[in-house]
Amino acid sequence: MSLYRTRVAGTGSYLPPDLITNKDLEKLVDTNDEWIRERTGISERHRALPNQATSDLAYEASLLAIKDANLEPKDIDCIIVGTVTGDYQTPSTSCVLQAKLGLNGIPAMDVGAACSGFIYILSMADAYIRMGMYKNILIVGAEVTTRFVNYKDRETCILFGDGAGAWVVSRTDTQAKDVVYSSHLRAEGSLGDLFIRPSGGSKRPFSQEVLDDNSYWFTMKGREIYKNAVRTMSATCQEALEFNKMNSSHIDWLVPHQANWRIMEAVANHFDFPKEKVISIVDQMGNTSAATIPVAFDFARKDGRIKRGQTILLTAFGAGLTAGSAVLQF
Numbered sequence: 001m002s003l004y005r006t007r008v009a010g011t012g013s014y015l016p017p018d019l020i021t022n023k024d025l026e027k028l029v030d031t032n033d034e035w036i037r038e039r040t041g042i043s044e045r046h047r048a049l050p051n052q053a054t055s056d057l058a059y060e061a062s063l064l065a066i067k068d069a070n071l072e073p074k075d076i077d078c079i080i081v082g083t084v085t086g087d088y089q090t091p092s093t094s095c096v097l098q099a100k101l102g103l104n105g106i107p108a109m110d111v112g113a114a115c116s117g118f119i120y121i122l123s124m125a126d127a128y129i130r131m132g133m134y135k136n137i138l139i140v141g142a143e144v145t146t147r148f149v150n151y152k153d154r155e156t157c158i159l160f161g162d163g164a165g166a167w168v169v170s171r172t173d174t175q176a177k178d179v180v181y182s183s184h185l186r187a188e189g190s191l192g193d194l195f196i197r198p199s200g201g202s203k204r205p206f207s208q209e210v211l212d213d214n215s216y217w218f219t220m221k222g223r224e225i226y227k228n229a230v231r232t233m234s235a236t237c238q239e240a241l242e243f244n245k246m247n248s249s250h251i252d253w254l255v256p257h258q259a260n261w262r263i264m265e266a267v268a269n270h271f272d273f274p275k276e277k278v279i280s281i282v283d284q285m286g287n288t289s290a291a292t293i294p295v296a297f298d299f300a301r302k303d304g305r306i307k308r309g310q311t312i313l314l315t316a317f318g319a320g321l322t323a324g325s326a327v328l329q330f
């Protein structure tokens with residue numbers, strides 16, 4: 001029996017000012033604007049300034065989310081960051097963020113579920129709140145992917161960008177309607193090789209050899225990832241709808257992980273969901289991994305599409321391979 005339920009009290013997002021356009025990429029690799037837009041829907045991505053690390057992006061998004069929740073940083077009692085491009089291997093980016101927010105003492109942890117990171121951390125925060133452990137949890141998806149992208153590999157460098165999105169999720173009572181209804185998570189570790197940064201960890205530590213053979217960067221089998229993404233996101237959406245005894249007509253907005261417009265479209269088609277109700281800002285952001293869902297959500301709120309009281313379905317997939325979905329009333 002849950003003691004409490006979880007509501008989304010505030011949202012915020014931050015995209016750094018520097019842009020990488022398709023025209024910029026034409027100068028680096030054998031590609032062109034038309035191919036990138038047709039195959040992915042992406043026109044531009046944001047890139048962190050040289051003096052910005054992942055925690056800096058997370059900090060900006062967090063301040064906005066805390067303000068939006070009508071809270072002060074001191075009201076936050078736990079921080080969870082989803083990232084695979086943290087400031088350091090150790091300490092965690094959540095600890096760096098905690099110090100920047102002046103919140104020494106409260107728990108802070110990172111979760112490395114790649115592009116599914118935000119659904120994973122939302123699910124964890126929801127469980128903590130339902131158990132009564134914390135009242136106001138700051139959850140942040142934040143990535144500086146561009147520091148780990150090989151700008152000589154045309155298949156990957158066209159996809160990724162930097163950004164951060166934050167939510168404050170807060171304790172509410174069990175009778176409330178504007179709550180997180182469900183989350184479903186999955187992972188298929190046997191498919192880990194499909195998207196991997198092979199070196200720089202304990203398996204193959206950083207060395208001159210690693211630099212020379214380019215294994216420090218993200219490597220990807222794009223086609224296979226594409227097929228798995230459509231399969232797993234469709235399956236987790238189906239799972240979420242069945243669990244909540246809903247069908248697509250109960251959902252006001254689908255906010256999927258923003259990796260490629262064609263993937264989002266295929267997932268929507270899978271359960272006859274109208275494309276006009278799919279939130280996509282992939283054209284202006286590219287794939288910011290764990291940040292895509294909270295950033296897209298925040299943009300859609302600010303442009304007036306997502307409103308309080310609406311029912312939202314989130315779905316994501318990512319390296320691992322990981323995947324998940326969540327349903328909430330905002």
Ligand code: UT7
Pocket residue numbers: 030031032035036039040115154155158159195220222223225226229259260287317318319
């Ligand atoms: O969190 C995980 C992140 N990764 C993803 O989400 C990736 C998911 N996958 C995708 O989004 C797509 O598979 C890509 C955008 C990566 C590729 O699109 P595709 O429609 O699956 O193309 P493809 O891999 O089947 O390649 C078609 C052609 C190939 O040439 P040939 O063999 O037909 O001559 C590629 O070499 O397009 C070529 N190609 C490119 N051409 C111009 C691959 N990348 C590019 C490029 N510009 N950037």
